[in-house]
Amino acid sequence: MKSPARCLIPFAAMLGVLTCSPSLAGEAEYQLVIIEPWNTSYSLAVSRVDGLNNLNRVTGCASTQPLGGPCSFIWTLDTGKVEIDLAGPINDSGVIVATNIIRWPDGTFQELDGAISGAADINDSNVVAGSNGSVFTCPQPPPFVNREATVWTADTGTIRLEQDLGVPSADQAWAINNLNVVVGVRSSTGHCGDQKAFYYDLDNEQYIDLHAILTGSPSGITHAVDINDAGSVVGDGPTTMGGSAFLWNQSDGVTILPDLPGTLFGYSIPSSINNHGSVVGQAIVDDWRAWIWTADTGIRDLNDITTGIPDNFAIVEAKKINDNGWIIGRGQYGTWSPERAVVLIPIAPPMRADLNGDCTVDLADLNLVLANFGTDSTEADTNDDGTVDLADLNAVLADFGQSCP
Numbered sequence: 001m002k003s004p005a006r007c008l009i010p011f012a013a014m015l016g017v018l019t020c021s022p023s024l025a026g027e028a029e030y031q032l033v034i035i036e037p038w039n040t041s042y043s044l045a046v047s048r049v050d051g052l053n054n055l056n057r058v059t060g061c062a063s064t065q066p067l068g069g070p071c072s073f074i075w076t077l078d079t080g081k082v083e084i085d086l087a088g089p090i091n092d093s094g095v096i097v098a099t100n101i102i103r104w105p106d107g108t109f110q111e112l113d114g115a116i117s118g119a120a121d122i123n124d125s126n127v128v129a130g131s132n133g134s135v136f137t138c139p140q141p142p143p144f145v146n147r148e149a150t151v152w153t154a155d156t157g158t159i160r161l162e163q164d165l166g167v168p169s170a171d172q173a174w175a176i177n178n179l180n181v182v183v184g185v186r187s188s189t190g191h192c193g194d195q196k197a198f199y200y201d202l203d204n205e206q207y208i209d210l211h212a213i214l215t216g217s218p219s220g221i222t223h224a225v226d227i228n229d230a231g232s233v234v235g236d237g238p239t240t241m242g243g244s245a246f247l248w249n250q251s252d253g254v255t256i257l258p259d260l261p262g263t264l265f266g267y268s269i270p271s272s273i274n275n276h277g278s279v280v281g282q283a284i285v286d287d288w289r290a291w292i293w294t295a296d297t298g299i300r301d302l303n304d305i306t307t308g309i310p311d312n313f314a315i316v317e318a319k320k321i322n323d324n325g326w327i328i329g330r331g332q333y334g335t336w337s338p339e340r341a342v343v344l345i346p347i348a349p350p351m352r353a354d355l356n357g358d359c360t361v362d363l364a365d366l367n368l369v370l371a372n373f374g375t376d377s378t379e380a381d382t383n384d385d386g387t388v389d390l391a392d393l394n395a396v397l398a399d400f401g402q403s404c405p
Contacts, residue, residue, distance in 0.1 A: 035341040042064065133146070
């Protein structure tokens with residue numbers, strides 16, 4: 001059989017050109033796109049990503065030079081990097097939130113009362129989760145002793161999870177799903193060593209002490225960092241259970257995710273889970289490495305399954321994965337180089353019924369099967385069983401009309 005076609009996104013994808021060609025990536029499942037700074041001649045210029053929605057829109061910041069110039073951008077495969085006036089988490093309606101500002105799709109702004117520089121996530125109902133202080137996980141002294149987890153809506157304004165809803169020592173809300181369930185960390189001191197994972201359902205007023213479930217004791221450190229619409233939570237910290245990354249939901253309880261081989265104990269850190277249950281994060285092996293975990297494939301280094309990675313470049317962190325499987329994160333040329341924003345775009349699986357490799361299953365492929373029916377022709381054998389038969393005909397008919405996205 002002729003090699004099946006695979007749709008590839010070229011390394012120059014920021015030009016918005018999507019091509020389809022015979023498989024060039026081997027076992028690669030993702031194509032890397034690097035979002036460069038506005039001014040690449042400035043040696044210390046960096047770029048980072050802040051948000052990703054299910055329309056594959058990416059927000060972030062790219063520096064130009066030490067003084068002045070644009071920073072925030074919105075990026076799509078079609079347009080590349082386009083200057084915008086705010087970057088941060090973005091929902092599927094195109095609403096962006098950052099620090100204490102929400103940007104509506106018409107370009108207008110609204111200040112989030114009471115959520116001082118603490119917006120961390122926004123759901124598709126425009127409910128913002130965060131805190132009334134810094135969003136840093138581990139603040140340096142002086143610690144944010146009075147920081148409190150908050151949620152905000154246009155109707156209610158800011159709601160404080162501890163004072164208004166009774167969530168004990170709620171310090172930072174990290175994520176909110178589309179069912180208005182919030183996850184984050186509790187802390188009575190503001191210190192890193194006092195952080196404990198929690199879950200709170202805003203609609204049903206249900207509080208769950210995830211830290212107690214994970215550790216069975218009041219001691220230790222745990223973080224809950226993301227939750228999907230099925231209520232599955234990811235986080236890290238229960239090293240006493242033999243790992244540092246966990247997955248939890250109310251029906252299945254706790255699953256400790258495996259580490260990449262060679263990971264330093266306690267340094268496998270998840271960051272995001274999508275609605276299909278895929279989890280991404282980072283781990284320290286020799287250096288930081290970005291990873292993906294699914295129930296079917298286990299945990300894998302994204303550098304091993306991504307094509308288009310330049311020499312001396314590594315994907316060191318996966319920050320978010322959307323429901324289309326797109327991943328945003330951080331990469332570097334060498335250990336100490338300025339960071340680069342990266343997008344990992346899934347490579348479409350091979351179309352077995354595209355017999356002539358033109359990226360479309362059409363009459364040409366059907367005619368190949370009919371012309372070789374009953375023979376051992378490899379040209380028309382979709383399943384490589386040595387015979388062109390009804391199985392091959394049905395494969396073409398089932399995929400008829402499909403083409404590369």
